[in-house]
Amino acid sequence: MTINIIIADDHQLFIDGIKSILYKAIDITTIGEANNGLEVLKLLEDGITPDVILTDIRMPIIDGIQLTKTISKTYPNLKVLALSMFDQTADVIEMLNAGAKGYVTKNVDKSELIEALHTLVKGNYYISKNLPFDIQDWFEKKLGHAQESNLTKRETEILQLIAKGRTSIQIAKHLKLSKYTIDTHRKNIHKKLGIKSNTGLVNFALNNL
Amino acid sequence: MTINIIIADDHQLFIDGIKSILYKAIDITTIGEANNGLEVLKLLEDGITPDVILTDIRMPIIDGIQLTKTISKTYPNLKVLALSMFDQTADVIEMLNAGAKGYVTKNVDKSELIEALHTLVKGNYYISKNLPFDIQDWFEKKLGHAQESNLTKRETEILQLIAKGRTSIQIAKHLKLSKYTIDTHRKNIHKKLGIKSNTGLVNFALNNL
DNA sequence: TTTCATATACCTAATGTTAGGTATATATTT
DNA sequence: AAATATATACCTAACATTAGGTATATGAAA
Known part of the structure; x- marks a missing residue:
């Protein structure tokens, strides 16, 4: 390519x-x-x-x-x-x-x-x-x-669900948490990885997890 | 009916x-x-x-x-x-x-x-x-x-841009088309692939294109 | 030549994400 | 004991996608 x-x-x-x-x-x-x-x-x-x-x-x-x-x-x-x-x-x-x-x-x-x-x-x-x-x-x-320890367990877990196409609400239900909590984790993941879009996260997850 | x-x-x-x-x-x-x-x-x-x-x-x-x-x-x-x-x-x-x-x-x-x-x-x-x-x-x-991804040229082109994280508006500017046109292509891609989310499309694109 | 596939364009409402906060609780480290 | 990391929860505004249409134009196939 x-x-x-x-x-x-x-x-x-x-x-x-x-x-x-x-x-x-x-x-x-x-x-x-x-x-x-x-x-x-x-x-x-x-x-x-x-x-x-x-x-x-x-x-x-x-x-x-x-x-x-x-x-x-x-x-x-x-x-x-x-x-x-x-x-x-x-x-x-x-x-x-x-x-x-x-x-x-x-x-x-x-x-x-x-x-x-x-x-x-x-x-x-x-x-x-x-x-x-x-x-x-x-x-x-x-x-x-x-690269490794930056994401916490919870963040990694949520990132994987995002990469599978789950919405914040779906993830919240799955983990029995508030939608707001998922969004907070999302934002922390954004900050830590320097990636600020859903598509970027999927790319990262597929390449790194 | x-x-x-x-x-x-x-x-x-x-x-x-x-x-x-x-x-x-x-x-x-x-x-x-x-x-x-x-x-x-x-x-x-x-x-x-x-x-x-x-x-x-x-x-x-x-x-x-x-x-x-x-x-x-x-x-x-x-x-x-x-x-x-x-x-x-x-x-x-x-x-x-x-x-x-x-x-x-x-x-x-x-x-x-x-x-x-x-x-x-x-x-x-x-x-x-x-x-x-x-x-x-x-x-x-x-x-x-x-389904062997029977996407048209245009659809494949747009899917690749979606996978790169471009928004519909960005893609529209790039191809000098209306935002609405991109959204229509998006919907057709959804139908053909049976995938109805952005993250799903990125997954598909990274695995298949 | 009519039908089909492709590509284009527009509209609205509902849903989802992103960015900007604030805030509390717990456990670990210094 | 104080600071830090982690996990939780809430709020709003702006932006983007998704789902439901409709509609036109063109070239290829039946």
């Missing part, structure tokens, strides 16, 4: 560089490019449906962090792969907290970039190996929490 | 309950009742021509399963709607394998029962939403294979 991407960077030269790197990768297609976050959102509103957004962090008008937050909310299944210079540790952490699923440095080589894209599309996280250690450590800690 | 039904249950009180529920449904007429499978077959042999048999599973002399098998063979256009208590998972699966076209629980409410009858008459399957989940899963699988 072809991976469709949008590249966002305020330096056109850099976009062109990435495009030429990816040009020969037969299963990756650049279906859009943008020089700031706002342009990315416009493309999405126009109905372009990429699988991954490859974005710089520092951009004018809407930066990569705000862009990633908006995407996490509005297009929960769309993955964001962050690009950054070495010296921006804090920004990268902010990006990942905003919901980015991966991070590579700008001097990434071709094979690593392609690997990162494939990894993200499969639903996994990708973090460059040649990174400042503090980022790696922080991320491993985050993953450790986010 | 009026839907003519026969109700079969070994508890007369239950038959009376269903009859009173259906009494006000102007297009549904109870043209016969029976306390076991043999009585149903006798009615049919006597020339009564119902559209649907509403039958319990456990009954004396001839039970619902054997009754359904006989009907599937002898009266192939006659639909069987199974009624069951919650705890009879295995029996229900046997019923559906025997040729029943629908299944509702005995604590079904009026509107769902009427909906089920209409659905069956139109030639579709009907399965209660508030069912033990293993039955639903089994049935969805069965349907999925039986």
